[in-house]
Amino acid sequence: MDTNTGLTHQHKATGGFTLQELMITVAVLGILLTVGLPQLNTFLKNSRLTTQTNTLVSVLNFARGEAISRGSNVFLTALDVSDSTNEWGNGWKVWVDGLQTPACRAGGVVNTPNQILEETAGGCNEVLKEFAFNDASVTIDMAGSFSALSAATVTGAANNTNTLMFRGGDGTPALKDATASLDFTLCDNRKNERGRNIRINRVTGRVTLLDNEFPCP
Numbered sequence: 001m002d003t004n005t006g007l008t009h010q011h012k013a014t015g016g017f018t019l020q021e022l023m024i025t026v027a028v029l030g031i032l033l034t035v036g037l038p039q040l041n042t043f044l045k046n047s048r049l050t051t052q053t054n055t056l057v058s059v060l061n062f063a064r065g066e067a068i069s070r071g072s073n074v075f076l077t078a079l080d081v082s083d084s085t086n087e088w089g090n091g092w093k094v095w096v097d098g099l100q101t102p103a104c105r106a107g108g109v110v111n112t113p114n115q116i117l118e119e120t121a122g123g124c125n126e127v128l129k130e131f132a133f134n135d136a137s138v139t140i141d142m143a144g145s146f147s148a149l150s151a152a153t154v155t156g157a158a159n160n161t162n163t164l165m166f167r168g169g170d171g172t173p174a175l176k177d178a179t180a181s182l183d184f185t186l187c188d189n190r191k192n193e194r195g196r197n198i199r200i201n202r203v204t205g206r207v208t209l210l211d212n213e214f215p216c217p
Helices: 019-070
Strands: 074-078 091-096 126-132 139-143 163-166 182-187 195-200 207-214
Touching: 019 074, 019 091, 019 126, 019 163, 019 182, 019 195, 019 207, 182 207
Parallel strands: none
Antiparallel strands: 074 091, 074 163, 091 126, 139 182, 182 195, 195 207
């Protein structure tokens, strides 16, 4: 008995979860994980697809802008030309023809353009930007009819789907067929209307996101 207050102090024992409470908690957690994990997985895949789409659009606009401002051809080349099913999914380089740059001019005369990416020590090519993706889970395919660039444009390249050229001055894409469209499609393993479709206007070179739910094969 507390002589000051006249009240009896009662010590109440505190305990943890009961077995029933623990079972209910585990069951609720299981339900949340079952419902939430697929949604999280979808969110991450959408985020990855959106990020690489936005990066590609930004790079295409950058290359076109450089071609216009420099007045010389600017190229985009896939980093992994050995992957014929996903050449652009691993990344790309934006570069100019080094033989036309001031550092490589002989006697003040602009050298003949060769449109070849030559990255040697002290070489004359200038890589403006490089983008590499460690995760190639997004497949990036380029479809269209391009200018007859030399097969040597990219070491080991057997076709022109590895390199895109914007013409100096007006920033238009170099195409064999003036009526052809120039598209990039970005898909992941979900397929079925989950991809993105980017188109470069064949007349102006402007870049547009055509479809945010492109039906991937």
